[in-house]
Amino acid sequence: EPEVTQTPSHQVTQMGQEVILRCVPISNHLYFYWYRQILGQKVEFLVSFYNNEISEKSEIFDDQFSVERPDGSNFTLKIRSTKLEDSAMYFCASSMARQGSGEQYFGPGTRLTVT
Amino acid sequence: GNSVTQMEGPVTLSEEAFLTINCTYTATGYPSLFWYVQYPGEGLQLLLKATKADDKGSNKGFEATYRKETTSFHLEKGSVQVSDSAVYFCALSPQTGANNLFFGTGTRLTVIP
Numbered sequence: 746e747p748e749v750t751q752t753p754s755h756q757v758t759q760m761g762q763e764v765i766l767r768c769v770p771i772s773n774h775l776y777f778y779w780y781r782q783i784l785g786q787k788v789e790f791l792v793s794f795y796n797n798e799i800s801e802k803s804e805i806f807d808d809q810f811s812v813e814r815p816d817g818s819n820f821t822l823k824i825r826s827t828k829l830e831d832s833a834m835y836f837c838a839s840s841m842a843r844q845g846s847g848e849q850y851f852g853p854g855t856r857l858t859v860t
Numbered sequence: 861g862n863s864v865t866q867m868e869g870p871v872t873l874s875e876e877a878f879l880t881i882n883c884t885y886t887a888t889g890y891p892s893l894f895w896y897v898q899y900p901g902e903g904l905q906l907l908l909k910a911t912k913a914d915d916k917g918s919n920k921g922f923e924a925t926y927r928k929e930t931t932s933f934h935l936e937k938g939s940v941q942v943s944d945s946a947v948y949f950c951a952l953s954p955q956t957g958a959n960n961l962f963f964g965t966g967t968r969l970t971v972i973p
Binding site: 851854 | 959
């Protein structure tokens with residue numbers, strides 16, 4: 746069964762460093778998403794991506810964040826200069842269609858720890 | 861705005877006990893409602909969904925009914941198994957506008973033999 750994969754599973758970085766979180770969505774999906782969950786809090790939407798551009802983003806997704814689909818398979822989330830409060834579990838998801846008609850499939854997550 | 865409030869955990873039950881995890885929501889219009897489950901080391905998987913009022917979603921013995929009058933979507937299972945131990949997330953997708961999911965905090969369920 747096709748699945749979304751994410752690497753690495755755990756990333757430790759120092760404050761101020763750049764990190765890139767990687768995701769391989771399901772191959773025939775068209776919509777891609779990043780969510781995050783700070784420990785003990787809700788899973789929060791960050792950004793959605795369609796047709797090689799951002800379709801929606803939340804208030805959390807500020808100038809420190811960027812997303813890219815560098816090739817036909819990978820979908821990346823870059824945090825330019827990490828802060829302590831960026832420590833969270835980051836989930837990638839993909840779907841065939843817009844939500845409401847299309848189920849989102851999630852990866853196992855990358856745990857980011859900023860020290 | 862859109863939000864989901866979910867029962868705080870963790871929840872510990874003995875095998876074959878009855879499970880209820882409460883979920884209420886705030887949304888405009890008629891959102892779609894979901895329960896996702898996350899087993900250890902895995903991603904969030906869709907457990908069940910309901911797209912309109914009074915719909916009942918069901919899967920693997922779990923059920924949830926979309927109650928518009930109480931804005932609720934409580935998850936139930938009549939007899940839990942050790943293999944049901946996981947984190948359960950309630951979520952909604954707005955009827956219009958944003959195509960992202962709004963999640964609750966998740967409820968960790970542990971079933972002991």
